[in-house]
Amino acid sequence: MTRGKDIDGSTSVPTFYGKELRWKREAAGLSLEAFLEGSFYGKTYLSDIERGERRMPLDLARHADRVLETDGYFERHCEDVRRARRAGHAEYYEKALEAEKHAARIEVWAPAVLPGLLQIAEYARAVVKATHPLSLDDEVEEKVSARIARASLFEQDHYTPSYWAILHESLITDAILPPTEMAAQLDRIADLVDRRRIITQIILRTCGPHPFMSGTAMIMTFPDAPPLFYTESLHSGDTIDDPTLVEQYRRSYDLLRAVALSPEASLAMIKTAAEDYRNGKQPDRLE
Incomplete structure (x- = not known):
């Protein structure tokens, strides 16, 4: 599987967790399509998350933990991403x-x-x-x-x-x-x-x-x-x-x-x- 362009996870909270998600997915040998099997999301949506451009919905975070066997890591931290993305807004x-x-x-x-x-x-x-x-x-x-x-x-x-x-x-x-x-x-x-x-x-x-x-x-x-x-x-x-x-x-x-x-x-x-x-x-x- 071809690895995508590197992401600078230091730029923001969303890009940090997006980079982590992609690293875990690629380490598991899963393409975007293979990772998303059993979810309701498309690969463009997932790609945006991995680049830090979209927040990760709770149901997709749970899907990631289940598929990647990450023991609730993404579910625990998707709220951090939500707070970071709305910084300065109600x-x-x-x-x-x-x-x-x-x-x-x-x-x-x-x-x-x-x-x-x-x-x-x-x-x-x-x-x-x-x-x-x-x-x-x-x-x-x-x-x-x-x-x-x-x-x-x-x-x-x-x-x-x-x-x-x-x-x-x-x-x-x-x-x-x-x-x-x-x-x-x-x-x-x-x-x-x-x-x-x-x-x-x-x-x-x-x-x-x-x-x-x-x-x-x-x-x-x-x-x-x-x-x-x-x-x-x-x-x-x-x-x-x-x-x-x-x-x-x-x-x-x-x-x-x-x-x-x-x-x-x-x-x-x-x-x-x-x-x-x-x-x-x-x-x-x-x-």
């Missing part, structure tokens, strides 16, 4: 955090706070300090760094998801940062749009009743797995994988998209607001 966001990295399409509705993937450090820091007022500076910076690091998926040449964000007008016109920083935040969004990394639409204050009047929404679609829906409140979140419910949320999201400003008009509004902030002017509301 436990309830763990499943969505993992899924985000493999989604082919991500669609977001943000009524109160800009989506994490679109935030610059100053915006993320303001949100973290407001929602976790007793956090120490190191804890705040860990959360900010983790949030900013996620946005690297927009810079990857080999993989960029189709990302669609519907934003409430107040996120553009009601600043939570000083004017120069708010301009930089809106410039970041406009730049992503201009580079064709994302599409944005804005829901106006005056649009009247609309779908998703309460709650956030993130719908993730995958090339090799069923879609997921994630919604979040202040200190909790819920990931939904029931196909019927996910489809209902998708229909509501499509209706929301239909009542929003066009992508072109939304981008123009974002750029105008950024320029207003740079000039010390409060952006106009589209009343």
Whole structure:
């Protein structure tokens, strides 16, 4: 059996245990396919785990211990991997955090706070300090760094998801940062749009009743797995994988998209607001 390219297990907890898994598997003389016999996982999924790019599910960890006769080693340590992969993020966001990295399409509705993937450090820091007022500076910076690091998926040449964000007008016109920083935040969004990394639409204050009047929404679609829906409140979140419910949320999201400003008009509004902030002017509301 041909050995794969070496993995540097010192880079992170996930890569350490991924390297251990591959070493044990290859030492047992098992190919990816042979190792996975009797499980529900494919070899691409396993290969991602061995490279530290996916967490190891508990049932696969138990399968590894049984096949490789490792006396519960991987079951005991798969929680270490989960904690490491969600560093800086809440436990309830763990499943969505993992899924985000493999989604082919991500669609977001943000009524109160800009989506994490679109935030610059100053915006993320303001949100973290407001929602976790007793956090120490190191804890705040860990959360900010983790949030900013996620946005690297927009810079990857080999993989960029189709990302669609519907934003409430107040996120553009009601600043939570000083004017120069708010301009930089809106410039970041406009730049992503201009580079064709994302599409944005804005829901106006005056649009009247609309779908998703309460709650956030993130719908993730995958090339090799069923879609997921994630919604979040202040200190909790819920990931939904029931196909019927996910489809209902998708229909509501499509209706929301239909009542929003066009992508072109939304981008123009974002750029105008950024320029207003740079000039010390409060952006106009589209009343």
